[in-house]
Amino acid sequence: EVQLVESGGGLVQPGRSLKLSCAASGFTFSNYYMAWVRQAPKKGLEWVATISTSGSRTYYPDSVKGRFTISRDNAKSSLYLQMNSLKSEDTATYYCARGEPDYFGYWGQGVMVTVSS
Amino acid sequence: DTVLTQSPALAVSPGERVTISCRASESVSTGMHWYQQKPGQQPKLLIYGASNLESGVPARFSGSGSGTDFTLTIDPVEADDTATYFCQQSWNDPFTFGSGTKLEIK
Numbered sequence: 412e413v414q415l416v417e418s419g420g421g422l423v424q425p426g427r428s429l430k431l432s433c434a435a436s437g438f439t440f441s442n443y444y445m446a447w448v449r450q451a452p453k454k455g456l457e458w459v460a461t462i463s464t465s466g467s468r469t470y471y472p473d474s475v476k477g478r479f480t481i482s483r484d485n486a487k488s489s490l491y492l493q494m495n496s497l498k499s500e501d502t503a504t505y506y507c508a509r510g511e512p513d514y515f516g517y518w519g520q521g522v523m524v525t526v527s528s
Numbered sequence: 529d530t531v532l533t534q535s536p537a538l539a540v541s542p543g544e545r546v547t548i549s550c551r552a553s554e555s556v557s558t559g560m561h562w563y564q565q566k567p568g569q570q571p572k573l574l575i576y577g578a579s580n581l582e583s584g585v586p587a588r589f590s591g592s593g594s595g596t597d598f599t600l601t602i603d604p605v606e607a608d609d610t611a612t613y614f615c616q617q618s619w620n621d622p623f624t625f626g627s628g629t630k631l632e633i634k
Contacts, residue, residue: 448571456563456571456614458623472529472622506570513618514561516582518570 413437415507415519422525423497433490433507433519440488441465444510447481447492449503450521457503460492461510475501497526530554532615532626539632545603548629550615552596559619560598562591565628566611574613575600607633 419431431447447459460481461470469481480493490507502525508515531553540546550560558578563571573582575591578598590601602609610633615626 455627456616456625458616458625461623470621511576513559513623514573514576514616515563515571516573516576518572520570 413509413517415509415517417505417507417519417522420505420522420524422527424528425498425526427497428493428495429497429524430494431492431505431507431522431524433492435488435490435507435509438509440483441485444512445481445483445490446508446510446515447479447490448506448508448515448518449501449524450506451500451503454503459505461512462490463512494524497524499526502526529622530556530617530620530624532617532624534613534615534626534629536627537630537632539634540605541634542607543604545601546605546631548600548602548613548631550593550598550600550626552598552617554620555595556617556619558594559617560591560593561616561618562589562600563614563616564609564611565614571614602631605631605633609633 414436416434423429446461462481478496482491504521506521507519509517533551560578562575565571579591612628612630614628
């Protein structure tokens with residue numbers, strides 16, 4: 412059974428940093444692109460980042476480019492999202508998702524990030 | 529960015545057929561995918577590539593369309609289908625999602 416478990420969320424002040432983690436199991440992690448998708452409270456979904464199987468290629472929308480960094484550790488079956496210079500509009504539930512590679516076949520339960528002073 | 533437009537809400541009775549539409553601001557070929565999100569849960573993939581049913585998803589769900597106009601059909605609708613349905617395009621950069629259609633089962 413595919414499982415994706417996010418961690419690392421919480422309350423952070425504007426301008427500060429936070430790093431999210433996602434532990435994957437139930438599939439061969441190194442064979443799949445991985446992604447982060449977020450959902451602001453009572454809002455829709457927004458793609459945040461995608462990383463290739465080896466980690467050599469990363470993709471971001473303009474809204475987070477230069478502030479967020481996606482990475483992975485295939486030996487640990489783990490995905491990460493380093494978020495810097497956080498803004499109030501980054502407040503959302505962040506989902507780890509398996510990339511197929513351009514849609515999202517499995518999603519974690521999500522982790523909440525609140526950016527507020 | 530490619531804007532995906534969905535109707536905000538629909539209400540249908542069990543056993544009926546419902547169509548949920550998604551219109552793209554520019555062509556996305558068949559790079560359209562559909563997700564179901566129940567309250568308090570993560571999204572679940574239903575349809576990929578406009579018309580391909582994800583493994584394990586009931587055959588009551590189907591998808592159609594290409595270019596700019598897409599449809600998710602549920603036939604027949606069941607009470608458990610109460611959820612918000614999102615479309616997502618992957619043809620143009622960046623990937624974008626529709627704002628979701630909330631389906632109520634009367």
